Amino acid sequence: MMAWGEEIDELRMPSTVRIVHRDFVPGAPGDFSAESLLAVQEMTALALGNQFADLVRDRSVLIKPNLVRPNPDFPTATTTDSRVLIAILRLCRDAGAREIGLGDKPGIGLSCRGAEKLLGLQDYLAETNAHFVYFDESEEVWEDNPQARVCDKVPIPSELRRWEILLDVPKMKLHMHVGVSLGIKNLFGLVPEHFRMKHHREDLQRFLVDYLYLVKPDLTLIDGLWALEGQAPICGTPVKDFNLLVASQDVVAADAVGAWLMGYDPAEIAMIRMAAAEGLGVADLSQINIDGAPLEPLRRFFHRPVLSSQDVYPGIDVMVRGACVGCLSSLRHALDRLNLAGKLKDDPQTILLGMRDQAQSPNLKNEQGNIWCYGNCSLDLFIKQFEGTEGAQWLKGCPPHFMDFYRAYCQALGLDPP
Ligand code: SF4
Numbered sequence: 280m281m282a283w284g285e286e287i288d289e290l291r292m293p294s295t296v297r298i299v300h301r302d303f304v305p306g307a308p309g310d311f312s313a314e315s316l317l318a319v320q321e322m323t324a325l326a327l328g329n330q331f332a333d334l335v336r337d338r339s340v341l342i343k344p345n346l347v348r349p350n351p352d353f354p355t356a357t358t359t360d361s362r363v364l365i366a367i368l369r370l371c372r373d374a375g376a377r378e379i380g381l382g383d384k385p386g387i388g389l390s391c392r393g394a395e396k397l398l399g400l401q402d403y404l405a406e407t408n409a410h411f412v413y414f415d416e417s418e419e420v421w422e423d424n425p426q427a428r429v430c431d432k433v434p435i436p437s438e439l440r441r442w443e444i445l446l447d448v449p450k451m452k453l454h455m456h457v458g459v460s461l462g463i464k465n466l467f468g469l470v471p472e473h474f475r476m477k478h479h480r481e482d483l484q485r486f487l488v489d490y491l492y493l494v495k496p497d498l499t500l501i502d503g504l505w506a507l508e509g510q511a512p513i514c515g516t517p518v519k520d521f522n523l524l525v526a527s528q529d530v531v532a533a534d535a536v537g538a539w540l541m542g543y544d545p546a547e548i549a550m551i552r553m554a555a556a557e558g559l560g561v562a563d564l565s566q567i568n569i570d571g572a573p574l575e576p577l578r579r580f581f582h583r584p585v586l587s588s589q590d591v592y593p594g595i596d597v598m599v600r601g602a603c604v605g606c607l608s609s610l611r612h613a614l615d616r617l618n619l620a621g622k623l624k625d626d627p628q629t630i631l632l633g634m635r636d637q638a639q640s641p642n643l644k645n646e647q648g649n650i651w652c653y654g655n656c657s658l659d660l661f662i663k664q665f666e667g668t669e670g671a672q673w674l675k676g677c678p679p680h681f682m683d684f685y686r687a688y689c690q691a692l693g694l695d696p697p
Contacts, residue, residue, distance in 0.1 A: 294561040296536045299326040300523040300572040304504055307519075308360045316362055319504065323366035325571070326500060326524040332374035334444060334498065339378040340371050341412065341442035343496070345450045345465050346383040346394045347513065356507035356517035359450045361400060363502045363524070367446065368400075368407040380442065382412030383468045386475055388682060391415050414438055419471055426557075427489035429482045434471050435493065447496035447530060451537055452507030452515065455584035456483060456608040458548040460512045461537040462499035462530040463487050469494060479678055480605030484549040491530070491559050499533040501525040506541065508581035514615040515584070523577060531560020532567045539564060542580035588614055594625040596647065602633030605678035606654040612681035613688070622694050634660040649691055654678050 299322045306315025324331075344359035364381065371379045381404065385394050391413040395401075404410060417438035424431050439445075449465035456479070457464060464487060467475065478486040503523045509516040525540070527533035531554045535545035545551045545562045555562035564574075586604065588597045588611045595614060599607070610630065617623040627648030635656040643664065650671040652661035658673060665671035672691070674683055682697070689696050 294529050294532050294566060295568040295570055296527040296532050297326055297570040298523060298525055298572040300577055304522045308505060319362040320366040322524055323363055324370060326526040335371050335374045335376040337377050338443040340376045340444045342367055342381045342446045342448055344383055344448045346385050356505040357513060359448050360502045360504050365403045368403055368409050372407040379407060379409035380412040381409055382414055384414045386472055412438060422493055424489055424493050426492045429485045430489055433493060434474050439469055445496045447499040449501055451501050451503035453511040453581055453584055455586050456604055459538045461501055461534040463491060463534050463550050466490060466494055476680055481603045487550045488553045491554055496530050498528055499530045501533055501537050510584050510615045513612055514619050529560040531555055531562055535562040540578055586611055592623055594627045597630045600633045601635055606632045609678040609681045610653055613684040617685060624692055631657050
């Protein structure tokens with residue numbers, strides 16, 4: 280471990296990870312008081328280091344946060360802390376970046392302009408002469424990816440390719456589908472929405488590694504001021520006193536350290552393991568140069584998310600046969616979100632996942648209430664046994680988007696739509 284302040288070629292040592300931690304950080308993600316902004320500004324400047332100015336000076340810089348669905352009135356740990364974004368905007372401006380952009384494409388039907396409005400950083404963008412980037416209004420260019428294992432052509436927004444420096448600024452959180460949502464996963468927000476769901480299955484982690492061959496950040500800064508455990512990445516419970524930032528030029532190393540800090544062995548996370556095995560970065564902690572706060576005292580064992588929906592919510596009977604993580608996580612997201620919104624009722628529902636194998640018939644004699652055949656795998660079953668039955672629905676998709684079930688459930692029960 281190098282001592283803080285020791286002469287190192289910070290930004291050129293790809294396996295250096297810097298940790299900045301404070302016992303106390305004033306304020307909360309939505310608190311833009313001078314005291315709160317100053318504290319986060321100081322931490323961010325330390326995390327990015329002295330050579331950050333050299334990296335961004337006279338260059339166009341794109342900041343890619345995780346915005347899922349920003350809501351400044353309800354600060355949570357699902358999205359990148361706006362105070363960190365303000366700090367980066369100001370550091371880029373002060374360093375003399377030629378152009379500063381900030382953008383993400385949220386994946387739940389929200390447009391970039393909608394995300395910009397909810398984020399509420401217009402004044403800070405104006406102050407730093409930066410602007411929001413609308414990926415969903417950009418042309419798409421299909422790029423070849425010869426190293427890919429699951430997808431040899433990927434649509435890339437042409438807007439992305441005009442920036443010289445990509446700063447990856449994820450939220451530090453767990454993820455029920457892929458284990459952790461950090462720097463590698465955050466890049467998924469650059470994939471056009473119509474293409475994303477096609478890889479939201481078992482192949483998601485492999486797709487994320489493939490994508491790293493095409494889009495690799497110049498610098499990753501993980502926002503762990505508040506982190507997220509439990510039913511993450513969308514529901515979950517904020518860890519409000521994690522109080523740390525993790526920075527590295529090597530996104531794989533940053534993710535390995537981030538995963539470890541949340542209680543994982545990095546080798547448990549397939550995308551980190553595969554990316555390291557293919558030389559896209561370093562995941563072996565013994566080979567990573569940790570700079571700044573020591574790791575050991577900061578580590579916590581976060582409550583891990585539960586993927587299964589079976590016997591979780593009263594009245595919701597879930598039958599699974601042969602379904603993959605795509606439908607399992609989509610359904611659990613939907614139920615957790617309905618529950619969080621106070622919309623999940625006790626009315627009996629039977630939800631069938633997988634069911635592609637018709638040679639063995641599941642016992643469907645005791646199903647109650649509405650019948651939901653969830654995902655393309657269950658289409659044959661739906662056609663054979665339920666089509667035309669009142670209260671029976673097939674949810675299209677491989678997997679269906681969790682918001683499709685959310686909306687259909689609200690409609691079936693006469694609840695206000697989201
Ligand atoms: S439809 Fe089948 S293959 Fe597709 S995500 Fe669902 S379970 Fe997996």
